[in-house]
Amino acid sequence: METNKRVWIGFGLSVGLIGIFLLTVDVPRMFDSIISANYWYMVPAIVLYFVSIWFRTLRWRSLLSDIKSIAATRLYPVVVIGYMANNILPMRIGELARSYYLAKRERVSTASVFTTIFVERLLDALTLLFFVSLVSIFLPLEEIFQGLSELSGLNVTFLATITSLPFIVVFGILIVFSIYTDRVQSYAMTLSKLLPRRVGIGIIGVSNRILIALIPLRKPFVLLKVFLLSVPIWLFEVGLFISIALSFGFQDLYDNYWLMVLGLILVTAIANIGSSIPAAPGGLGLFEIIARETLVLLPYLDIDRSLAGAYVLIVHSALMLPIILLGQALLIGQNVNLGSLLPSNRLDLAKPAQIQEADIVDDGEYRT
Numbered sequence: 001m002e003t004n005k006r007v008w009i010g011f012g013l014s015v016g017l018i019g020i021f022l023l024t025v026d027v028p029r030m031f032d033s034i035i036s037a038n039y040w041y042m043v044p045a046i047v048l049y050f051v052s053i054w055f056r057t058l059r060w061r062s063l064l065s066d067i068k069s070i071a072a073t074r075l076y077p078v079v080v081i082g083y084m085a086n087n088i089l090p091m092r093i094g095e096l097a098r099s100y101y102l103a104k105r106e107r108v109s110t111a112s113v114f115t116t117i118f119v120e121r122l123l124d125a126l127t128l129l130f131f132v133s134l135v136s137i138f139l140p141l142e143e144i145f146q147g148l149s150e151l152s153g154l155n156v157t158f159l160a161t162i163t164s165l166p167f168i169v170v171f172g173i174l175i176v177f178s179i180y181t182d183r184v185q186s187y188a189m190t191l192s193k194l195l196p197r198r199v200g201i202g203i204i205g206v207s208n209r210i211l212i213a214l215i216p217l218r219k220p221f222v223l224l225k226v227f228l229l230s231v232p233i234w235l236f237e238v239g240l241f242i243s244i245a246l247s248f249g250f251q252d253l254y255d256n257y258w259l260m261v262l263g264l265i266l267v268t269a270i271a272n273i274g275s276s277i278p279a280a281p282g283g284l285g286l287f288e289i290i291a292r293e294t295l296v297l298l299p300y301l302d303i304d305r306s307l308a309g310a311y312v313l314i315v316h317s318a319l320m321l322p323i324i325l326l327g328q329a330l331l332i333g334q335n336v337n338l339g340s341l342l343p344s345n346r347l348d349l350a351k352p353a354q355i356q357e358a359d360i361v362d363d364g365e366y367r368t
Contacts, residue, residue, distance in 0.1 A: 011090060017285025021292070025309040033248065033310035041247035042314075045240040046322050052236035053079055053323070059123070059229040062222055063116040066215040068108050077330045078102050082117075084327025085338060087282035087320045095121075097341035111206045115213035119174065125167040125276065127230040128269040135266045139259075140299055144266070147297040148290070163273055178214035185211065238268045241315060248311050253301055263298040270294045271312075282320050288312050 057076045064070060082098025089097075099114040135141070149156040177184050188207035192200030216222040241264045245251070254260040271291035275283030291312040296305055331338060 011281070014090070014280030014284045017280060017289060021285060021288045021309070024289075024305065025292075026304075026306045029304075029306035030309045030313075033307050034314065037310070037314065038247045038249075041243045042318060045243035045247075045318050048236045048239040048243065049319060049322070050326075052233050052240075053083070055229055055233045055236065056120070059226050059233065060116065060120060062226050062229065063119055063213070063216055064113070065222070067112050067116070067212060068106055070102075070106060075102075077334070078105075080323060081327045081330055081336075081338075081341075083323045084331075085341070087324050089342075090281050093342065097338065101336070101341050109209040109212070111209035112213040115210045119171075119213070119217070121276070122167055122171045122174070123226060123230045124233070125273055126171060127227070127234055128273050129164050129167065131234065131265055131269045135262050135269075139262055139266065141266075143299060144270075144294060144297045147293060148270070151289075151293050174214055175217050177211065178217040181211045181214075234268065237272075237319075238265050240318060241268050244311065244315050244318060247314075248307065250303075250311075253303060255300070259300050263295075263301060266298070267291055267294045282316070284316070284320075287316055291315065 054072075054076065057072050057079050060079060061070060061072050061075055064075075078098055078101055081101060082094045085094030085097040086092055087094070095114065095117050099110050099117060102108070102113050103110040132141075145156050145160060149159050152159060154162075185204075185207065188204055192203045194200075195203065216226070238261075242261060245260065245264055250260055250264075251257060254263075271287055271294060274290035275287035277283075277286065280286060288309070292305060292308045295301075295303060295308040295311065
């Protein structure tokens with residue numbers, strides 16, 4: 001029931017945001033731009049995106065190393081299915097589906113796997129913030145942030161703070177937890193004694209599984225490795241943005257090709273950070289609005305909302321549709337029903353009593 005409620009809220013939000021997107025653009029001109037684009041550039045764009053998914057798989061394998069060593073070729077389908085679920089379901093339910101699917105198949109803790117995915121999301125945000133910092137050396141960003149501030153109705157400083165500081169603080173806290181595991185376990189034990197026994201046991205078990213998943217964060221070499229793997233993930237996705245920009249003739253709008261590249265790095269970063277809020281499926285609606293407005297506000301470029309709107313619609317389609325099709329094909333090939341991976345059917349991480357049955361065993365083995 002609760003999952004169904006979240007689904008409807010997510011879809012309702014998506015419909016509302018798409019409505020705002022269409023009401024703030026010249027729709028006939030936008031579709032004229034879509035029709036006139038050169039779609040041969042879609043082929044390399046999609047290839048680049050699937051390469052970025054491969055690097056995501058390699059990074060996830062590193063984060064899972066202290067839970068279980070799993071071949072990247074076995075992880076890749078799980079990553080694809082998880083992203084497919086995120087693109088068709090709201091509230092990032094696909095992250096839970098990916099966690100449960102891997103936990104069931106590899107007989108590991110769902111809570112541990114979900115923690116590694118949470119770390120992934122923080123790494124993505126930090127990498128994109130790093131990209132924004134680099135671009136700011138070469139492009140003036142004041143006008144962009146001022147425009148996004150007016151769009152959101154938030155003060156520029158406050159907007160910059162809420163889109164960057166939480167990721168940095170939370171990642172720092174996780175590193176501290178990974179270093180001081182004994183102290184964290186002691187606090188969990190103290191808290192468990194204040195709660196009903198079944199709930200307390202659940203908290204202890206889940207906290208232990210989470211701390212196991214955080215072990216890589218206290219290893220400097222592994223931490224450096226996952227950061228370095230995060231860079232090509234987003235560079236290949238930027239490649240998708242650039243390839244589709246060529247299909248719309250953006251190269252003819254710039255005097256300098258590298259200014260276009262820098263601008264699209266910025267669009268990629270801001271659109272993905274801004275649409276990372278767990279709400280609509282695949283960030284649908286929010287991604288379009290943020291990416292379009294960032295593109296319109298880019299310095300050294302005079303692009304209208306109709307062309308920008310056409311561009312971001314095709315970009316988001318390239319990010320969503322191929323992964324959905326491949327994910328569905330993998331589910332069919334493995335005879336798995338997506339519904340069986342949803343938390344309401346198997347495991348609700350918000351309920352310690354259910355977690356106890358799946359995650360807590362004294363000998364460290366996963367119990368089905």
